[in-house]
Amino acid sequence: xxxxxxxxxxxxxxxxxxxxxxxxxxxxxxxxxxxxxxxxxxxxxxxxxxxxxxxxxxxxxxxxxxxxxxxxxxxxxxxxxxxxxxxxxxxxxxxxxxxxxxxxxxxxxxxxxxxxxxxxxxxxxxxxxxxxxxxxxxxxxxxxxxxxxxxxxxxxxxxxxxxxxxxxxxxxxxxxxxxxxxxxxxxxxxxxxxxxxxxxxxxxxxxxxxxxxxxxxxxxxxxxxxxxxxxxxxxxxxxxxxxxxxxxxxxxxxxxxxxxxxxxxxxxxxxxxxxxxxxxxxxxxxxxxxxxxxxxxxxxxxxxxxxxxxxxxxxxxxxxx
Amino acid sequence: xxxxxxxxxxxxxxxxxxxxxxxxxxxxxxxxxxxxxxxxxxxxxxxxxxxxxxxxxxxxxxxxxxxxxxxxxxxxxxxxxxxxxxxxxxxxxxxxxxxxxxxxxxxxxxxxxxxxxxxxxxxxxxxxxxxxxxxxxxxxxxxxxxxxxxxxxxxxxxxxxxxxxxxxxxxxxxxxxxxxxxxxxxxxxxxxxxxxxxxxxxxxxxxxxxxxxxxxxxxxxxxxxxxxxxxxxxxxxxxxxxxxxxxxxxxxxxxxxxxxxxxxxxxxxxxxxxxxxxxxxxxxxxxxxxxxxxxxxxxxxxxxxxxxxxxxxxxxxxxxx
Amino acid sequence: xxxxxxxxxxxxxxxxxxxxxxxxxxxxxxxxxxxxxxxxxxxxxxxxxxxxxxxxxxxxxxxxxxxxxxxxxxxxxxxxxxxxxxxxxxxxxxxxxxxxxxxxxxxxxxxxxxxxxxxxxxxxxxxxxxxxxxxxxxxxxxxxxxxxxxxxxxxxxxxxxxxxxxxxxxxxxxxxxxxxxxxxxxxxxxxxxxxxxxxxxxxxxxxxxxxxxxxxxxxxxxxxxxxxxxxxxxxxxxxxxxxxxxxxxxxxxxxxxxxxxxxxxxxxxxxxxxxxxxxxxxxxxxxxxxxxxxxxxxxxxxxxxxxxxxxxxxxxxxxxx
Numbered sequence: 001x002x003x004x005x006x007x008x009x010x011x012x013x014x015x016x017x018x019x020x021x022x023x024x025x026x027x028x029x030x031x032x033x034x035x036x037x038x039x040x041x042x043x044x045x046x047x048x049x050x051x052x053x054x055x056x057x058x059x060x061x062x063x064x065x066x067x068x069x070x071x072x073x074x075x076x077x078x079x080x081x082x083x084x085x086x087x088x089x090x091x092x093x094x095x096x097x098x099x100x101x102x103x104x105x106x107x108x109x110x111x112x113x114x115x116x117x118x119x120x121x122x123x124x125x126x127x128x129x130x131x132x133x134x135x136x137x138x139x140x141x142x143x144x145x146x147x148x149x150x151x152x153x154x155x156x157x158x159x160x161x162x163x164x165x166x167x168x169x170x171x172x173x174x175x176x177x178x179x180x181x182x183x184x185x186x187x188x189x190x191x192x193x194x195x196x197x198x199x200x201x202x203x204x205x206x207x208x209x210x211x212x213x214x215x216x217x218x219x220x221x222x223x224x225x226x227x228x229x230x231x232x233x234x235x236x237x238x239x240x241x242x243x244x245x246x247x248x249x250x251x252x253x254x255x256x257x258x259x260x261x262x263x264x265x266x267x268x269x270x271x272x273x274x275x276x277x278x279x280x281x282x283x284x285x286x287x288x289x290x291x292x293x294x295x296x297x298x299x300x301x302x303x304x305x306x307x308x309x310x311x312x313x314x315x316x317x318x319x320x321x
Numbered sequence: 322x323x324x325x326x327x328x329x330x331x332x333x334x335x336x337x338x339x340x341x342x343x344x345x346x347x348x349x350x351x352x353x354x355x356x357x358x359x360x361x362x363x364x365x366x367x368x369x370x371x372x373x374x375x376x377x378x379x380x381x382x383x384x385x386x387x388x389x390x391x392x393x394x395x396x397x398x399x400x401x402x403x404x405x406x407x408x409x410x411x412x413x414x415x416x417x418x419x420x421x422x423x424x425x426x427x428x429x430x431x432x433x434x435x436x437x438x439x440x441x442x443x444x445x446x447x448x449x450x451x452x453x454x455x456x457x458x459x460x461x462x463x464x465x466x467x468x469x470x471x472x473x474x475x476x477x478x479x480x481x482x483x484x485x486x487x488x489x490x491x492x493x494x495x496x497x498x499x500x501x502x503x504x505x506x507x508x509x510x511x512x513x514x515x516x517x518x519x520x521x522x523x524x525x526x527x528x529x530x531x532x533x534x535x536x537x538x539x540x541x542x543x544x545x546x547x548x549x550x551x552x553x554x555x556x557x558x559x560x561x562x563x564x565x566x567x568x569x570x571x572x573x574x575x576x577x578x579x580x581x582x583x584x585x586x587x588x589x590x591x592x593x594x595x596x597x598x599x600x601x602x603x604x605x606x607x608x609x610x611x612x613x614x615x616x617x618x619x620x621x622x623x624x625x626x627x628x629x630x631x632x633x634x635x636x637x638x639x640x641x642x
Numbered sequence: 643x644x645x646x647x648x649x650x651x652x653x654x655x656x657x658x659x660x661x662x663x664x665x666x667x668x669x670x671x672x673x674x675x676x677x678x679x680x681x682x683x684x685x686x687x688x689x690x691x692x693x694x695x696x697x698x699x700x701x702x703x704x705x706x707x708x709x710x711x712x713x714x715x716x717x718x719x720x721x722x723x724x725x726x727x728x729x730x731x732x733x734x735x736x737x738x739x740x741x742x743x744x745x746x747x748x749x750x751x752x753x754x755x756x757x758x759x760x761x762x763x764x765x766x767x768x769x770x771x772x773x774x775x776x777x778x779x780x781x782x783x784x785x786x787x788x789x790x791x792x793x794x795x796x797x798x799x800x801x802x803x804x805x806x807x808x809x810x811x812x813x814x815x816x817x818x819x820x821x822x823x824x825x826x827x828x829x830x831x832x833x834x835x836x837x838x839x840x841x842x843x844x845x846x847x848x849x850x851x852x853x854x855x856x857x858x859x860x861x862x863x864x865x866x867x868x869x870x871x872x873x874x875x876x877x878x879x880x881x882x883x884x885x886x887x888x889x890x891x892x893x894x895x896x897x898x899x900x901x902x903x904x905x906x907x908x909x910x911x912x913x914x915x916x917x918x919x920x921x922x923x924x925x926x927x928x929x930x931x932x933x934x935x936x937x938x939x940x941x942x943x944x945x946x947x948x949x950x951x952x953x954x955x956x957x958x959x960x961x962x963x
Contacts, residue, residue, distance in 0.1 A: 056424055091920065279411045
């Protein structure tokens with residue numbers, strides 16, 4: 001594995017899931033893989049699980065991890081080619097990235113979308129320029145349109161549940177849009193769709209209000225419906241997530257609270273497990289009764305972030321040792 | 322030791338002080354105790370000594386320490402049960418804490434009081450919810466009403482001085498209120514009172530202006546007087562600290578500058594050593610002449626923070642290894 | 643080496659450069675020097691290269707590094723002797739520095755100038771007080787008037803280029819002022835001048851617009867001219883940097899864009915290598931064509947920050963082991 005920015009960087013998802021579950025069973029089994037190697041974790045945006053799990057994964061592999069809050073600890077970056085830098089940005093990615101490439105063996109970076117201009121965001125210019133100029137392997141800690149470490153974790157978590165309950169038949173997975181008070185990126189929804197489709201071992205349904213269609217390059221292959229109740233029927237897993245609109249870009253069109261999952265709504269499912277990437281706004285996105293109930297697996301899911309990160313790091317380390 | 326949030330988590334203070342002074346003599350004597358263990362240090366508020374000494378203590382024990390500035394690096398937490406999260410908080414402690422419990426072996430957390438509502442602050446709902454939901458040992462790095470690592474340090478420092486000067490008689494310790502320009506928590510004063518009383522090896526006097534009475538659950542057993550000069554007579558240790566009012570909660574009622582210690586005032590003491598938890602506002606809380614004089618032991622006191630933290634960490638590690 | 647705050651702390655620059663280039667060839671050759679030693683890296687101002695390279699250097703030497711953002715993670719410091727602290731500063735350097743001295747073996751600190759009062763800035767009261775009260779070796783990560791780790795790096799980089807191209811004759815080095823939209827410190831220019839002069843192995847020319855004269859204590863020995871074209875003739879190295887005015891202190895007097903280097907201007911040089919300490923504002927300080935062209939060595943230069951820091955750390959470690 002050279003970089004890890006989308007599912008396209010993975011040749012065999014099932015195999016990667018296997019490695020992750022082995023790390024979960026034996027966290028320190030790869031603790032010499034990272035000896036003498038250093039990862040730089042750059043955050044242009046806030047992060048909790050991603051920040052912590054990536055550091056822990058690196059430590060488990062014997063790597064040194066250095067965390068840097070770009071723009072808070074250091075300088076605001078410029079990404080525009082040919083920019084005349086007489087504004088608020090202090091350093092160009094063309095100058096900063098090659099230096100990260102000198103200081104680190106692997107670079108991990110979080111860069112959120114602006115949600116102002118869809119073409120800019122979907123060009124993934126930020127992370128692509130980092131890759132272009134750093135000259136070392138780059139791991140996305142969530143970019144403008146995708147969140148691959150989260151999605152890899154999600155597949156691990158589903159697979160783990162299937163093993164735990166000895167399920168051999170194809171599970172039904174539903175991605176269900178949820179209300180939110182702020183316009184959020186489409187990253188998690190795009191990325192989850194991309195990974196579930198590439199994994200290919202589930203019946204995949206996406207449900208959301210009208211006007212919340214996602215980019216088809218990620219959802220193609222899934223069944224899409226505006227009827228949440230219908231979508232939930234016989235579901236084995238319900239992945240809850242808000243996102244802002246894609247077509248009329250970055251907006252909130254509906255905050256219909258009836259889209260929030262409740263125990264009543266879940267009755268039609270196959271006692272579905274409920275997933276969410278967190279952070280979750282309680283009683284807006286998801287009700288207390290679900291989150292505090294027996295079918296929520298969000299804590300296990302978040303815990304698995306460590307093994308996803310550790311697997312990706314170890315796969316990259318194997319190529320640079 | 323399971324958690325460390327107040328003196329009630331300690332069965333034998335004198336024994337614990339002994340361990341701390343051994344660590345001071347041999348900092349690395351426990352450096353295999355923490356191998357393969359990880360502490361998460363979460364700060365909802367600023368910190369210098371606590372932050373640094375906890376990291377150092379963990380390193381001395383061979384632990385990995387990860388520091389996380391909640392709300393600055395990550396998301397603002399919600400602590401209200403049943404909250405409808407349509408405001409500024411992004412993640413509920415019920416969702417965050419269990420994940421800290423998955424990522425770390427020990428959790429250390431700083432959560433200041435709001436000083437708005439006494440019942441809320443004194444219910445210690447923040448740290449209690451973290452304990453309830455994290456499922457791993459929790460260390461207070463100062464909570465709404467107590468600062469146990471500071472108070473343990475203070476007892477260590479007093480004991481060290483007594484040994485140094487071969488004092489066998491009971492020392493007189495005075496907690497003396499000092500002026501300040503801002504309303505500060507009662508944590509350090511509460512906690513110091515609680516520990517000195519539980520330690521039981523000193524004559525303990527508290528002096529403050531009227532209206533600054535502390536909560537009796539902590540001070541009961543001490544002599545309390547509004548006459549500072551009388552309190553200082555024959556004192557062996559004077560612990561200087563400001564706090565805001567407890568009864569009419571969180572206010573500044575007096576800033577009478579005559580409460581600031583000077584060499585003149587100290588003449589009636591038994592050449593008392595002066596202590597302060599720091600940070601101290603010079604020439605408001607304490608005069609330059611005292612701080613720069615021979616009887617100030619605040620640097621040694623702050624240095625001892627490391628050994629207090631190291632002792633607490635090692636006691637907890639012994640129960641989870 | 644006891645402290646590292648200016649070139650005066652170095653007895654033999656050429657020897658030190660040699661050590662740095664050995665570390666570059668063998669990064670881990672000193673990895674037992676720092677065992678059981680701890681460095682505190684304190685930032686009162688933002689930093690990227692300095693922050694990262696110092697941590698990496700410490701790790702390469704087996705030291706533990708703790709980074710602390712003063713005023714952001716902790717409390718705002720007071721530096722005024724005798725201050726009555728009833729304002730925004732929370733802790734005096736006289737109280738904080740001795741504690742850093744207890745917690746760490748080496749202290750590294752960044753403290754920018756205010757650019758308000760030249761006498762204050764040039765007295766270097768901040769870092770001098772830290773040295774005075776910390777009682778342990780202090781490394782400047784850039785102070786009010788100097789940036790010695792940068793300048794040491796710059797000499798390493800020049801020497802490396804000379805070796806690479808088998809140059810035996812004295813190179814011509816030009817320090818060329820560049821436009822900027824904000825008033826910047828004189829640190830890098832002062833320090834570069836001080837080091838090139840002390841190194842003594844170059845023809846050194848400084849060029850800047852009228853009114854941008856630097857402090858003669860640093861520039862004395864260099865040729866100074868307001869004619870940039872003349873200065874550039876036959877230059878082997880052009881070091882580009884903006885600084886604000888020294889005499890009428892801390893101001894911007896000219897932003898004449900013609901001072902920005904272009905390929906056209908560089909034609910009169912001896913295919914000079916272009917250096918800059920970064921961050922650089924593209925197309926204001928330096929043109930894209932230079933930065934993206936074959937003669938820019940700024941990435942290598944920034945990379946060398948690690949070896950400069952590692953050399954300084956190891957020289958200090960040798961005196962305290």
